[in-house]
Amino acid sequence: DAVLALKPDGVFLSNGPGDPSAVGSGIALAKQLLSDPALPMFGICLGHQILGLALGGSTFKLGYGHRGLNHPCGGSGLVEITSQNHGFALDANSLDPQRVAVTHHNLNDRTVAGLELRDQPVFGVQYHPEASPGPHDADHHFARFINLMASRRNADKIERLS
Template sequence: MKALIALEDGTIFAGHSFTGHGEAIGEIVFNTSLSGYQEILTDPSYTGQIVTMTYPLIGNYGVNPEDMESAAIHPMAFLVKEYNPYPSNYRSTQTLADFLQQYGVLGVEGFDTRALVRHIRTKGAMKGIVSTRDMNHESLIKRAKEWPGLIGQDMVQRVTCREPYGWADNRPVPGTDFSTAQSGMDNPFKVVAFDFGIKYNQLRLLTQKGCRVQVVPATTSAETVLAMNPDGIFLSNGPGDPEGVEGVVDTIKSLLGKKPIFGICLGHQMLGLAYGGSAYKLKFGHRGGNQPVKDLTTGHVEITAQNHGFCIDPTSLPEDAVEVTHINLNDNSLEGMRHRKYPAFSVQYHPEYAPGPHDAIYLFDRFLAMMRR
């Protein structure tokens, strides 16, 4: 089934759908990971985006329920060079096409993904539309241009949980709190995790490291969190522009210095705004499992997984209050920071990434050490 991919600058690619009829509009981005397409699809940080995989063959190990990073698929569409409809993996329970169809997400193959990626790297990430229904080039380009985009939009409200929940037995447990029996009840640390678009593996690792976790909506007030008397506060990843998220920065400001804080990805950016910094949009973002990051506190270089299109400007941070701890070795952008006075630190990348790399899991131990002190 023929499908067209149109970018706002007038560029057109022709492929065909492997999931049937459909149409999607969003920001077209690319991911350089060699594996982990199910984790990418179920990462809420991709809300509002159309994801292109640079690895040429996708679908060869299928999909399984254990590798979900949330309860649904979040990209608007999924673009690949070649789809493999015959997965070979003992853990597979369904094909990628069936998985996409289950959630009504369009999958397109059979076009030059390298050309699309090179175009985005040159021109920057841009708005686009993918369709099997509208074959008119001018119409598609016009509609892509008219889409409002991600800048200034509050995408977190689309993915945050509506009610608090706990985490036990490798699954969400609705309605639990620290006073309710959970798996790992003997774990010494209580952590409140803000859900800006949280990934399940963050909750898995916090639990494995010795925490009881209570997940709360992004709109939860500082007073409500402090009334729960946690040992630490976790700020999760999430989609979109941090400066478009309403109310959260003021909440974080009210929590600084009250409890240890650990932020990841969007949580890192929100923490940076709370410090008084500002954010900017990267040309084409960092998305993949092979980004080199240097820890300036140790001199070690980590290979990291990343998924973000915005970044905190390090020159906007108050130098007397905030220390830069990590930088990206590809472009020297800010990848980590910590407060000089308060127990708070954060990283732009994903130390919890499944299926890997796992170089940065030690950051969860830093969080535990901070709570222990």
């Protein structure tokens, strides 16, 4: 309630270490934030996994973690060379396909590398588009998030004028 009371333009769920299922408070907060159907949310790495868990999905420990600056991920007709550093992944079969679209896969092992909600301005990627130095193939995710927040801000201004 405290975060929603601030009326944010958007919420960014950052990366971090470890098993995402152990971050119970983060999962609970993400579930609460998802109750606002117009709130833009963007999750990176652990934040992406927390989104998936908040949406009822599950994660699993990878046999070998994804670490390094040269992991190819594909989706929407694009291949991005990404920076990754994680040992867990979302189980694609645990996500509700009516609500969640898997947008990217790691092209080495086909694990989920991106998702978005079909009916809300919410998305996440398993990799690190903020990585620098490193590939900049995924910078467009930040532009998307900024545009979603600007749309929310402008919609709020229009609503207040009505």
